Amino acid sequence: MTTKTPVDNRPLSPFMLGQYYRFQWTSLLSIIHRVTGVGLSVGTLLVAAWLIALAMGPVVYADFAKHLTAWYGQVLLFGWTWALMYHLGNGIRHLFWDIGWGFDIKVAEKTGYAVVAASLLLTAAAWAVAYFL
Amino acid sequence: MSLRSPLSRARGLGSAKDGVHHFWVQRVSAIALIPLTLWFVFSVANLAGGDYHAVRHWVSAPSVAISLVLFILTMLYHSALGVQVVIEDYVHHEGLKLLSLMGQKFLHAIVAAASVYAILRVAL
Numbered sequence: 001m002t003t004k005t006p007v008d009n010r011p012l013s014p015f016m017l018g019q020y021y022r023f024q025w026t027s028l029l030s031i032i033h034r035v036t037g038v039g040l041s042v043g044t045l046l047v048a049a050w051l052i053a054l055a056m057g058p059v060v061y062a063d064f065a066k067h068l069t070a071w072y073g074q075v076l077l078f079g080w081t082w083a084l085m086y087h088l089g090n091g092i093r094h095l096f097w098d099i100g101w102g103f104d105i106k107v108a109e110k111t112g113y114a115v116v117a118a119s120l121l122l123t124a125a126a127w128a129v130a131y132f133l
Numbered sequence: 134m135s136l137r138s139p140l141s142r143a144r145g146l147g148s149a150k151d152g153v154h155h156f157w158v159q160r161v162s163a164i165a166l167i168p169l170t171l172w173f174v175f176s177v178a179n180l181a182g183g184d185y186h187a188v189r190h191w192v193s194a195p196s197v198a199i200s201l202v203l204f205i206l207t208m209l210y211h212s213a214l215g216v217q218v219v220i221e222d223y224v225h226h227e228g229l230k231l232l233s234l235m236g237q238k239f240l241h242a243i244v245a246a247a248s249v250y251a252i253l254r255v256a257l
Contacts, residue, residue: 034219037212037215037219038215038216038219040212041212041215041216044205044208044209044212044244045244047205047208047248048205048244048247048248048251051192051201051205051248051251051252051255052247052248052251054185054188054189054192054251054255055250055251055252055254055255058185058186061185061188062185065185081174084170084174085174088166088167088170088171091163091166091167092167094163095160095163095164098160122174125175126174126175126178127178129175129178129179129181130178130179130181130182131181133178133179
């Protein structure tokens with residue numbers, strides 16, 4: 001268990017940004033990893049809702065699909081796809097760190113660019129499959 | 134010199150008495166999710182434009198139903214582990230922290246049960 005509230009009002013990590021903490025590409029990616037993680041937790045409800053709608057029959061499913069194919073549903077799905085692909089790619093980057101590879105700042109910056117590029121490519125590929133195949 | 138007792142060092146469980154369990158299962162579920170996620174995203178993308186019957190037909194194949202159950206359960210487990218850490222990091226009020234930690238576990242369990250029920254309902 002943790003201790004009671006701290007005696008002084010030292011700034012804690014999320015509030016260090018801007019004022020005390022220099023912008024870094026790698027820390028931005030780290031923040032995005034957490035944000036997409038939380039977003040995907042919410043997005044899982046979307047997957048569950050899709051399966052439940054499917055089990056509830058054609059009328060409910062058609063209603064659900066109507067929202068998914070509307071512009072806001074497509075924007076949501078596109079965001080979900082990218083968040084998933086980013087979290088997946090950056091998760092693999094984390095797994096390499098776990099075995100001790102890629103900690104060098106120059107390497108960590110480069111793998112960061114690779115992860116962003118891969119997430120965009122995979123998202124584009126998935127949507128190309130959805131629209132053109 | 135370490136102040137840790139030899140027994141404590143041998144157990145390697147740390148002050149939370151949980152050791153590296155959370156870290157380890159987060160990694161195991163992450164690795165399982167790599168193929169499952171890619172399979173799910175590209176399969177569903179391939180289904181896009183398909184109507185109710187096409188999607189039902191897809192889900193009712195045993196290999197698809199089993200993979201869907203594995204995907205949704207692993208994802209929810211990984212999600213529960215992640216959300217737990219986020220709450221521990223940012224919720225500092227002890228009572229609120231305890232409530233939200235329990236609440237998120239219950240919520241994940243409910244979504245898991247409902248999703249598996251839905252998949253089986255369609256597939257069986």
